[in-house]
Amino acid sequence: MLSVCVAIAVIAVPGLLTGYAAGVRGWALAGLTPLLSYAVGGLTGPWTAAAGLSFTPLTYAVSTVVFVTIASGVRKLTVRRRPPEPGPGLWARRGHLAVGACLLFAAVIGGYATLLGLGHLGALPQGFDAVYHGNAVRYIADTGDGGLFGTGHVNWYGDAAPVFYPNAYHLLAAVTYRLSGASIPEVLDANTVLLPGLLALSLVTLVREFRGRAVLAGAVALTAVAPVMGVYESMDRGPLLPFALGLTLTPLSAVALRRYLERVAPDTGLVLLLAAVGLLCVHSSTLFGGILFAGPLLVQRWLGGWRRIGRDLLALLPIAVVALLVAWLQLFGALGLANSAVPYYGWPSEWRASTALGALLGFQHQEPHPQIWLSVALFLGIVFFARAGALRWIGLTAAVTGLAYMAVASSNAPLVMALSRPWWDDPYRFFAMAAVPLCVLAAHGLAETQAWLSSRFSRIPAVAVAVVVLLGFVLLSNGLYFRSNGARVAAGYQAADPSKLRVTPGEAAAMEELGQLAKPGEWAMNDRFDGTAWTYALSGVRTVAAHYDETLPPSDALLLADRFRDYETDPAVRAAVRRLNVRWVILGKPSTEPGKPYQPGLTGLAGEPFLQEVWRDSDAVIYRLRP
Incomplete structure (x- = not known):
């Protein structure tokens, strides 16, 4: 459970200090804390990369000091001219205690349901998206590259077009990985078990901010962790970890928006700015989701008095301008992705x-x-x-x-x-x-x-x-x-028969063994559709294919996937091997998906004279490339 404790500290401390310095108190501070932390980390990573600096736990700590200093200065400037905002009142002490008990119970139940599904902390997610997130966390931790295109370099390297991906989730997870010493799967799982509790906390904060009764706040903590199609389906599919995180933080958009519009001031404006940017840093869609969620709040305000429309829009204009300046790396990256060559097919409709x-x-x-x-x-x-x-x-x-x-x-x-x-x-x-x-x-x-x-x-x-x-x-x-x-x-982590998993225990053991065999900087040839796309996350050894995604791969990856078995006779294959410093081959169980057995260049490698088998178990084999 050390990894969970470290993850809580990484998610809580920077946001707590920044929010307190900005004048946020009580339940609003508790609820906004995680979102503010992701804003701090999500802004720090890309801007340090742009400045040529590494993102490390020390960088995260220093940036926290910077944000706290800015927030404190803005708060002091504000209270000189405007009185502090009054507390919401309404709840008695026993109301706070009862809500806290409901929230704690909900977080425990939601976390236990998640852990029940995982089986144990450190369980490896089997879905399509998880390998990207695992390799991305390892990449940031190993290289210090906090840039918005950095996490894609693990799979889209060389002449492949750079891939934009918002990385606040990965940045904070990389800090947790460095500080806890846990494995990448355990770090991912440690963050995952917190998701139901984070959603419950966000909704309790929402109720408190809008003057709801303590009974409503306690009830919303319970209902938040109950529906399967909330965060649990997102854990099963993919898992969609940044999306699920963003979902838990989305209600806070309404909290920050109301605090600002009820008292338009620099300190509440700073909190709204960081909340909006934090949602964007977690995932581009999360900011749009926050707008969908909180937009109706403006409708209710404006129906109460049409004169508020102009005042509110005028008050929100400077926030939008500053957000554009602060988060332009994320905004232009998202726009570039929308206009890139990455295909957009969408999903088929489900039913009527x-x-x-x-x-x-x-x-x-x-x-x-x-x-x-x-x-x-x-x-x-x-x-x-x-x-x-x-x-x-x-x-x-x-x-x-x-x-x-x-x-x-x-x-x-x-x-x-x-x-x-x-x-x-x-x-x-x-x-x-x-x-x-x-x-x-x-x-x-x-x-x-x-x-x-x-x-x-x-x-x-x-x-x-x-x-x-x-x-x-x-x-x-x-x-x-x-x-x-x-x-x-x-369904996304376990199977009655472990051999039916997409990434089997035998494959995981082979990837960890490769980490002991390979020297720093040496790469491994692998198949794109077996479990070995996880090799970098589990062992630190780069592989030719580091994602199941076939979209726009590097030309060297295409060449080797098609013709690696012709290494002895094909100069182009040997040249690609030299460019990537491929010294190993790791093969897991062939994918059971229709049309996706081993790629052509990896079939029939057993007994090839240019390969020396050095390790094997029931699910995987490792070869060393002979000089």
Whole structure:
């Protein structure tokens, strides 16, 4: 668990110090802390790379001091002219304690469900995207390159076009890797088990900022970690780690936006700036998701007085300008990716719009059974929606994100494809985004049920009624569906037969062994479709293919994949081997996907005179290239 503790410290300390220096206090500080940390790291990495400096734990610490100093200066400048903002009030001490208990319980249940799916910390994710994230974290930790195109160099090197990827997730994970001494899979898993708790914390902060009752805050902590299509499906598919992280932080966009618009000042403006930039640094789509989530807040404000429109837009203009200057590396990188040669195919539609609506209301995507008690709570939330007060805008957020999911799930129309490009037209991602406001509505249903029961049974203390309602929801949902949620996560990490895994234990052992055999700077030839794309993350040895992705690979990788077995007779192959300093060959079990056995250049290598077998187990073999 050391890796989890280190990950918490890496995610918490810089943001906590920066937020406190900027004048953020209480639940707002607790909730905004992770997002501010990702803003600090996400800005530091690319700018240090642009300056020719390395990103290391020391760099991260120094940049934290810089951000804290800036935040402190802005705060002091602000309070000289404007009084500090008053606290939200409303909750008594026991309310804070009760909400804290609900949040802790939710974080433990969500983390346990995740760990149940992982099997153990250090489990290697089997999906398509994970290998990119694992190799990216190792690359930053080994090279100190915090640039936005650096993480792609592991697979797209040489004459391949550079690949842009927002890297705040990888930067902070690289710090955790360096400080904890854990393996790359364990670092990824340590961050993954925190995701349900982070979402619960963000939603509790949202409720607190909008003056919701403590019962609503406690309820939203529980509903946040219950739906399978929230963070758990993103853990199974890919896993989509930066997207899932961004999803947990998205509600904070509304928190930072409201704090600024209620008190337009440099200190609240700085927090809003860092929140927006932090979302962008985690992933480009996360900023768009934050706009979808918080945009309805502006609608509710403006319906309360049309004169606010001009004032709010004028107040937001300088934030937008400064954000453009501060995060131009991320913004122009994202624009360049959208206009690059990287193909955009999107995902096929899943089903009819009516079926998609049923999936939303039933909290049931690809699962065999709906999460019925979440649906009951959501129904109650809709019934009592008029009592949502300052949070009524969340209904519009649910409608917008829900309709977006229904459109993507049921149509491949050009307009739908174009508008959904930041999310790759992926129904799973839109379903996850819709789940967040639906959780808030479900929590509202539970809280208003408590209020209704308290008014009917006034002799029973309201606290006792709250305990009955929330505990009843936990029990009826079988512990917030932790077993079924864990089973969904397990599909991306475990298999009843380990030999059926995409990356088998035998392949992992071979990759680690190669790390002991190879000298620094030596590369290995490998197949793109077996598990050995993980070699760099697990051993530090670079491979010719470092991702399952076939998109626009380097010419040397194409050549060797097609003709490596002709090494003795083909001068072009030998030249490519020299350029890359290939000294080893590592082969795992051939992919079981149709049409993806070993690549042509890697078939029939056993017994070739230019290779010497040095290690073998049931799933993998390592050859040394003879001089």
